[in-house]
Amino acid sequence: MHFPLLLTFTALPLLASSTPEPRLYSRATTITIDTSKTYQEIDGFGFSEAFQRANLIVNLPAPKQKSLLDLLFNTTSGAGFSILRIGIGSSLTSDKDFMNTIEPKSPGSPSATPTYVWDGKDSGQVFVAQQAVSYGVKTFYGNAWSAPAFMKTNDNENNGGYLCGVSGETCKSGDWRQAFADYLIQWSKYYAGIGVNITHLGFLNEPENAASYASMLSNGQQAADFVKILRPALDAANMSSVGITCCDSEGWGTQGSLLAGLKSAGAESLLGTNGLITSHTYTGALGAPFATTHKTWQTEYSDLDGAWTTAWYSSGGAGEGMTWASQIHTALTSSNCSAYLYWVATQGGNTNEKMVLVDATSYTVSKRLWAFAQYSRYIRPGAIRVAATGSGLQCSAFVNLDGSLVVPCLNTGTGAVSASLGFKGINGTSVTAWVTSNTQEMVSQAANLGSDGSVSGSVGARSLVTFVLTK
Numbered sequence: 001m002h003f004p005l006l007l008t009f010t011a012l013p014l015l016a017s018s019t020p021e022p023r024l025y026s027r028a029t030t031i032t033i034d035t036s037k038t039y040q041e042i043d044g045f046g047f048s049e050a051f052q053r054a055n056l057i058v059n060l061p062a063p064k065q066k067s068l069l070d071l072l073f074n075t076t077s078g079a080g081f082s083i084l085r086i087g088i089g090s091s092l093t094s095d096k097d098f099m100n101t102i103e104p105k106s107p108g109s110p111s112a113t114p115t116y117v118w119d120g121k122d123s124g125q126v127f128v129a130q131q132a133v134s135y136g137v138k139t140f141y142g143n144a145w146s147a148p149a150f151m152k153t154n155d156n157e158n159n160g161g162y163l164c165g166v167s168g169e170t171c172k173s174g175d176w177r178q179a180f181a182d183y184l185i186q187w188s189k190y191y192a193g194i195g196v197n198i199t200h201l202g203f204l205n206e207p208e209n210a211a212s213y214a215s216m217l218s219n220g221q222q223a224a225d226f227v228k229i230l231r232p233a234l235d236a237a238n239m240s241s242v243g244i245t246c247c248d249s250e251g252w253g254t255q256g257s258l259l260a261g262l263k264s265a266g267a268e269s270l271l272g273t274n275g276l277i278t279s280h281t282y283t284g285a286l287g288a289p290f291a292t293t294h295k296t297w298q299t300e301y302s303d304l305d306g307a308w309t310t311a312w313y314s315s316g317g318a319g320e321g322m323t324w325a326s327q328i329h330t331a332l333t334s335s336n337c338s339a340y341l342y343w344v345a346t347q348g349g350n351t352n353e354k355m356v357l358v359d360a361t362s363y364t365v366s367k368r369l370w371a372f373a374q375y376s377r378y379i380r381p382g383a384i385r386v387a388a389t390g391s392g393l394q395c396s397a398f399v400n401l402d403g404s405l406v407v408p409c410l411n412t413g414t415g416a417v418s419a420s421l422g423f424k425g426i427n428g429t430s431v432t433a434w435v436t437s438n439t440q441e442m443v444s445q446a447a448n449l450g451s452d453g454s455v456s457g458s459v460g461a462r463s464l465v466t467f468v469l470t471k
């Protein structure tokens with residue numbers, strides 16, 4: 001499917017005569033790209049608009065709404081995000097930031113016929129999902145933070161509690177696992193009905209944390225107890241292509257424990273052909289690849305506490321754009337991630353939990369969004385990561401399904417230093433380069449395709465440059 005190709009970025013310090021204002025290049029590097037050495041397939045980049053964040057987009061005046069949607073999903077002018085994580089509600093209300101459930105009333109027992117209620121909005125997420133479809137997004141991850149209260153040991157959507165019927169957790173009302181599987185399938189069918197195909201389903205969010213908001217506890221064995229019900233239920237509903245995810249743990253290490261429990265209970269393969277191992281990185285940073293045959297997604301992370309910043313680089317803070325570029329690079333090159341999702345795209349308030357600060361009439365964009373855009377706009381779903389080796393820059397390389405080669409190179413170095421790059425060995429027909437830095441937001445910059453097939457370009461100090469070579 002992907003032809004082998006050997007590319008070599010060669011250090012080519014620019015000649016003083018070729019540049020109007022002579023600069024000092026203190027570093028030059030060679031990045032070798034070997035497309036015959038392949039790694040994981042990329043599914044994309046994304047975010048969630050759960051807990052009513054979506055309504056911030058819904059409620060914007062039309063021109064601002066369109067420009068914000070372009071910023072998020074447009075592959076020409078925006079970030080080209082390719083995955084939306086949709087929250088599956090469990091609340092009895094959609095006031096404030098609550099996500100309402102499709103089954104507000106208990107049918108009385110697990111075997112009784114449920115009454116589902118669909119409001120056609122799903123806390124604003126229907127609108128955002130349909131807009132995403134219109135931009136070509138094909139990957140939709142439905143994720144429940146909790147089952148409805150009546151299916152749980154604590155009879156509450158909040159404060160943890162377990163799904164009735166998993167190992168060690170019994171309820172007087174019975175075993176609600178099948179009812180919860182049916183519920184998730186019904187929710188997916190509502191989305192199919194409005195033109196949004198749910199491709200992945202998750203039934204847990206941070207299952208080690210009994211949060212004061214919607215939350216449900218589980219260990220790996222207990223997750224397996226539910227997967228063993230959900231898989232055959234999906235298959236019976238003609239949804240065998242829907243991948244089950246496990247388990248959106250709070251941190252990489254705890255996700256490893258959940259995976260081990262899932263495996264020892266014999267449920268790993270039941271996640272399905274498109275099943276995923278999913279983790280957040282709040283309590284444990286990105287680590288070694290998980291021991292699994294499934295793809296891995298980093299499904300949620302953000303700087304929850306830092307004061308709002310739009311900076312690319314200021315002090316190396318957790319909310320700065322360049323910090324996020326490094327995170328994405330590490331996820332792709334060290335942790336075998338096939339997807340990387342920020343927490344939310346939009347929110348009000350003075351924190352960095354979002355990429356875009358939205359109020360009633362307008363919005364402000366942080367450089368976090370542009371860090372994502374440098375990867376997401378050109379590395380499209382189905383791309384294969386290939387080897388990129390060399391020192392001095394954090395480069396990664398991806399071959400898209402259309403044969404184009406995308407090479408984001410991050411220079412975290414200090415001082416007014418540029419590395420001049422070139423490569424050889426590919427018969428590309430054109431090259432473009434895009435840069436984000438303190439003063440630029442995915443701006444086109446020069447890159448030269450030599451007659452010998454080499455490409456040369458520069459990566460400025462504290463800059464991220466994405467080279468795109470078209471076949």
Ligand SMILES: *[C@@H]1O[C@H](CO)[C@@H](O)[C@H](O)[C@H]1NC(C)=O
Nearest residue numbers: 070074075076077078134135
């Ligand atoms: C994306 O942006 C381009 C350039 O502004 C525009 O021509 C195109 O219509 C936009 N795509 C969508 C789906 O809105």
Ligand SMILES: *[C@@H]1O[C@H](CO)[C@@H](O)[C@H](O)[C@H]1NC(C)=O
Nearest residue numbers: 133137138192195196197198
């Ligand atoms: C959703 O799936 C259905 C059935 O497989 C298919 O016909 C339809 O084209 C898909 N819609 C989108 C937007 O991909």
Ligand SMILES: *[C@@H]1O[C@H](CO)[C@@H](O)[C@H](O)[C@H]1NC(C)=O
Nearest residue numbers: 233234235236237238239240
């Ligand atoms: C699944 O698809 C088959 C073949 O198209 C069809 O006969 C069956 O009714 C479908 N089942 C459901 C639950 O939709």
Ligand SMILES: *[C@@H]1O[C@H](CO)[C@@H](O)[C@H](O)[C@H]1NC(C)=O
Nearest residue numbers: 040041289293294295296336
């Ligand atoms: C990376 O993930 C893929 C699945 O996408 C898996 O087949 C492969 O073994 C993983 N690589 C490593 C080094 O764990």
Ligand SMILES: *[C@@H]1O[C@H](CO)[C@@H](O)[C@H](O)[C@H]1NC(C)=O
Nearest residue numbers: 004005006424425426427453
């Ligand atoms: C590039 O084209 C030349 C001349 O057609 C050919 O000899 C060479 O093998 C090609 N290189 C690659 C990497 O395809």
